[in-house]
Amino acid sequence: xxxxxxxxxxxxxxxxxxxxxxxxxxxxxxxxxxxxxxxxxxxxxxxxxxxxxxxxxxxxxxxxxxxxxxxxxxxxxxxxxxxxxxxxxxxxxxxxxxxxxxxxxxxxxxxxxxxxxxxxxxxxxxxxxxxxxxxxxxxxxxxxxxxxxxxxxxxxxxxxxxxxxxxxxxxxxxxxxxxxxxxxxxxxxxxxxxxxxxxxxxxxxxxxxxxxxxxx
Amino acid sequence: xxxxxxxxxxxxxxxxxxxxxxxxxxxxxxxxxxxxxxxxxxxxxxxxxxxxxxxxxxxxxxxxxxxxxxxxxxxxxxxxxxxxxxxxxxxxxxxxxxxxxxxxxxxxxxxxxxxxxxxxxxxxxxxxxxxxxxxxxxxxxxxxxxxxxxxxxxxxxxxxxxxxxxxxxxxxxxxxxxxxxxxxxxxxxxxxxxxxxxxxxxxxxxxxxxxxxxxxxxxxxxxxxxxxxxxxxxxxxxxxxxxxxxxxxxxxxxxxxxxxxxxxx
Numbered sequence: 001x002x003x004x005x006x007x008x009x010x011x012x013x014x015x016x017x018x019x020x021x022x023x024x025x026x027x028x029x030x031x032x033x034x035x036x037x038x039x040x041x042x043x044x045x046x047x048x049x050x051x052x053x054x055x056x057x058x059x060x061x062x063x064x065x066x067x068x069x070x071x072x073x074x075x076x077x078x079x080x081x082x083x084x085x086x087x088x089x090x091x092x093x094x095x096x097x098x099x100x101x102x103x104x105x106x107x108x109x110x111x112x113x114x115x116x117x118x119x120x121x122x123x124x125x126x127x128x129x130x131x132x133x134x135x136x137x138x139x140x141x142x143x144x145x146x147x148x149x150x151x152x153x154x155x156x157x158x159x160x161x162x163x164x165x166x167x168x169x170x171x172x173x174x175x176x177x178x179x180x181x182x183x184x185x186x187x188x189x190x191x192x193x194x195x196x197x198x199x200x201x202x203x204x205x206x207x208x209x210x211x212x213x214x215x216x
Numbered sequence: 217x218x219x220x221x222x223x224x225x226x227x228x229x230x231x232x233x234x235x236x237x238x239x240x241x242x243x244x245x246x247x248x249x250x251x252x253x254x255x256x257x258x259x260x261x262x263x264x265x266x267x268x269x270x271x272x273x274x275x276x277x278x279x280x281x282x283x284x285x286x287x288x289x290x291x292x293x294x295x296x297x298x299x300x301x302x303x304x305x306x307x308x309x310x311x312x313x314x315x316x317x318x319x320x321x322x323x324x325x326x327x328x329x330x331x332x333x334x335x336x337x338x339x340x341x342x343x344x345x346x347x348x349x350x351x352x353x354x355x356x357x358x359x360x361x362x363x364x365x366x367x368x369x370x371x372x373x374x375x376x377x378x379x380x381x382x383x384x385x386x387x388x389x390x391x392x393x394x395x396x397x398x399x400x401x402x403x404x405x406x407x408x409x410x411x412x413x414x415x416x417x418x419x420x421x422x423x424x425x426x427x428x429x430x431x432x433x434x435x436x437x438x439x440x441x442x443x444x445x446x447x448x449x450x451x452x453x454x455x456x457x458x459x460x461x462x463x464x465x466x467x468x469x470x471x472x473x474x475x476x477x478x479x480x481x
């Protein structure tokens with residue numbers, strides 16, 4: 001394959017990947033609307049392509065996020081973030097420590113003290129992209145598949161799980177692994193993803209889990 | 217495309233998104249007119265579901281008739297609306313069915329303009345229901361109680377025992393909220409019609425046709441005369457070009473050279 005062909009194919013693939021990911025978010029959004037959630041902002045999703053030639057690493061979109069609530073005065077919300085990479089080595093390391101491999105999706109329940117904290121779409125999307133693993137404090141794994149954290153971008157607490165993006169290849173997969181658990185988390189079943197034993201990332205080694213059980 | 221041009225839907229004065237939608241309507245629903253056997257577009261209709269998850273009654277469908285862009289009014293109203301297509305056929309047990317079709321691509325249901333002579337909504341009269349201002353609701357009322365400008369379409373609709381409405385969009389799932397809004401509009405004025413509307417309004421997406429054409433791709437030349445097979449291939453390409461494919465992420469990624477893996481001693 002010539003260099004020209006490689007570039008052509010790479011760009012075509014990049015274009016198609018963006019279409020697939022946009023479609024994945026559209027499917028999530030349709031289901032959330034059907035579940036009577038309102039999205040924050042129209043079809044805007046936080047991407048960080050930069051036109052700056054001294055920041056070419058920011059030309060490629062790294063993540064897309066969406067935030068949902070049922071009421072504007074609610075102090076809780078849910079959201080999904082699709083993580084594509086390429087993240088920085090330290091970010092990849094942070095995800096590695098949770099045993100999360102890219103590309104992945106994270107789903108978060110976020111609770112704040114006042115609903116006003118949920119203003120500012122860019123901040124919300126940044127918070128969703130970081131919840132559970134980056135720029136957070138108080139990280140604590142819950143039932144092997146969930147992680148609690150205090151997010152910093154807005155003052156709040158998040159409960160997050162991660163799922164392999166390649167598991168989201170069908171409408172049913174998206175419903176089962178993203179939308180239905182996200183709705184249930186919002187409606188009070190915070191640990192549904194663990195209770196239903198869904199195929200999401202286990203956030204620590206099997207041996208560590210076994211040790212814990214032995215300890216019990 | 218022919219139907220869109222013949223109905224003056226592609227004039228440059230019309231907004232681009234409407235022209236695109238009408239051309240899409242023309243491309244897809246003309247299959248009922250141009251295929252010697254309309255089994256395939258009927259299979260598309262067979263994928264349509266209502267709010268209860270029931271499918272459209274298409275078994276043993278025969279004798280299909282098609283009218284594009286038909287205007288209708290309601291008894292006691294001076295306004296008129298236009299529906300994208302009206303299909304009529306005979307189904308199992310001799311049931312005569314009329315199906316109004318509302319097609320959307322990028323835009324949602326238009327909840328504003330019946331060809332309004334006065335304000336957007338109006339009160340019903342003893343003569344019958346009035347327009348609600350909600351497109352799906354009004355078109356359902358049109359199928360049930362409409363007076364059609366085209367006498368042939370009027371005869372077709374009046375002669376049927378079941379009058380249904382189909383909403384075709386690019387959604388991946390039935391757009392529940394749009395259906396609920398339409399239900400609410402009708403039920404607010406005619407509470408007795410709510411159950412019928414839940415039962416008689418169906419939805420399917422354009423992507424379902426792409427799925428059917430993909431399934432049929434290898435059999436097209438055997439099943440259809442060459443011209444019709446080419447037409448179906450072109451319709452499939454047109455749907456792809458508009459991004460109206462079934463959701464199959466990563467299936468169309470192209471191979472690059474294999475990664476050079478380090479040798480393991």
